Amino acid sequence: MRRGSFVQLLLFAVVAGAIGVAIAIFPNWLPPAASREAGRIHFVFWFVTGICIFIFSIVAAVLAYSIWKFRRKPDDDTDGPPIHGHTGLEIAWTAVPALLVTAIAVVSGVVLAKDDAAGADPLHVNVVAQQFEWTFYYPTYHNKMSPVLRLPVNRSVVLTMTSKDVIHSFWVPQFSQKQDVVPGIHPTLHITPDKIGTYPVICTELCGLGHALMRSQSIVMPVSAFDKWASAGTSTASGVAPPGGQEGLALFKQEGCNSCHTLTAAGATGTIGPDLDKLQADAAGAGKPLAAFVHESIADPNAYIAPGYPRNVMPQDFAHTLTSAQLTSLVQFLVSSAKKGSS
Ligand code: CUA
Numbered sequence: 001m002r003r004g005s006f007v008q009l010l011l012f013a014v015v016a017g018a019i020g021v022a023i024a025i026f027p028n029w030l031p032p033a034a035s036r037e038a039g040r041i042h043f044v045f046w047f048v049t050g051i052c053i054f055i056f057s058i059v060a061a062v063l064a065y066s067i068w069k070f071r072r073k074p075d076d077d078t079d080g081p082p083i084h085g086h087t088g089l090e091i092a093w094t095a096v097p098a099l100l101v102t103a104i105a106v107v108s109g110v111v112l113a114k115d116d117a118a119g120a121d122p123l124h125v126n127v128v129a130q131q132f133e134w135t136f137y138y139p140t141y142h143n144k145m146s147p148v149l150r151l152p153v154n155r156s157v158v159l160t161m162t163s164k165d166v167i168h169s170f171w172v173p174q175f176s177q178k179q180d181v182v183p184g185i186h187p188t189l190h191i192t193p194d195k196i197g198t199y200p201v202i203c204t205e206l207c208g209l210g211h212a213l214m215r216s217q218s219i220v221m222p223v224s225a226f227d228k229w230a231s232a233g234t235s236t237a238s239g240v241a242p243p244g245g246q247e248g249l250a251l252f253k254q255e256g257c258n259s260c261h262t263l264t265a266a267g268a269t270g271t272i273g274p275d276l277d278k279l280q281a282d283a284a285g286a287g288k289p290l291a292a293f294v295h296e297s298i299a300d301p302n303a304y305i306a307p308g309y310p311r312n313v314m315p316q317d318f319a320h321t322l323t324s325a326q327l328t329s330l331v332q333f334l335v336s337s338a339k340k341g342s343s
Contacts (some may be wrong), residue, residue: 005069012064017057024049029171034195034220037115038176044111097141106287118190122156123334125149129168129181130211131159132272132316133256134201147253149201151188151193152226159189167314169205172218178204186339193220208259209313210272248333251326255318265281265337273314279338282306290338294331 013158033039125136138144149172151157161170163181171178171187174197179189201264221229251265252258258268263276274282281295286304297305301314322330 005065008069009061009065013057013061016064017053018061018122019060020053020056024053025192031175032175032195033176034172034193034197034199035176036192037190038174039116039194040111041176042201043226044108047107048104051104055097055100071296102301116190118158119156122158122190123152125151125157125159127159127161127170127181128164128202129170129214130256131166131208132203132214132248132259134203134214134216135168135254135256136216138230144230145175145254150226150229151218152221152223153196153220154192154194155223156190159191161187161189164321166207166212166216167205168203168207169203172199173202174199175218180205186256193218196220196222209310210270213259213272247326248329248331250328251322252333255322255330260314261336263334267341274309276334291331291335294334294338295327298327298330 030042030045033042055289107222122135124139126139128135128137133312134147134149136146136149138146159170159179160191161179161181163183165183167183168181169178170181172191174195175191175193177189177191179187181187197217197220199220201216201218207214252266252268253261257263257276258266258270260270260271260272261274261276262271266275280290283290288296288304293304297314299319301316302311305311318327
């Protein structure tokens, strides 16, 4: 290739490369990394993106240069020159991609291995997913239950996941990892949060009507604050509960009722299911005494469907997953808040 042609080709490559870099850098593609694993995953992302920009600029430059330089005149019907290939070029365009793909594989393998290494003493948290709520249990702290994923900063955490019903998927964007939660198996995810802050926990698998509302929070705290929180007794709900209704209120939240129903006494504003502040009207509509109606609606939800709501959205298994004492406190809590709401 003549010197002038090479300079022109180089110019095309620089322009194509600049376009590629601008597209890669200017939009904010990634949320800020808040875990060590996320930092490594972002490194892999930029490593691969850099290689792609490099290859893109070469291919785009050769293509653009050829279209511009070797274009025939409109009335030129002669054959093109006979070409028998170029051994050196063919070796180059086989060897270079092979090297690059190998480099990507090695870098990815190292990051995967490092991200999975939880060390000798990780904090274990059991993550329970159900339509449409997340619950977190801390087995090393008397199985403390929390609707929010609180984590100490800079400590390895192993999340062990369970689904009570359908497939959900655990995702904290700032941790850069997703994990499907499939019923019947208990997948694990290792994270090491390294930035104090509050991040969303999002269900990222379409799991039913309330999927879009199946969200919680992950709060990454200083170690001392986490220890204080984890060692304290199970937190009780704020003082809006009717007297004697603490257990019912706790169950209401723990079982995820608040993500689908509105109930002032629980500070719940869900709209997937019927408004529980209007329980007395619904019981009258069903022609049943209030307490019996509430009990039936939890134990056998399809027995009476409030007008305008679909069947089979309310979980069908509370009669089996709750003890009869739990069921009773939940019913008492709902009945007393319904009566209180109407008086
Ligand atoms: Cu659970 Cu979507």
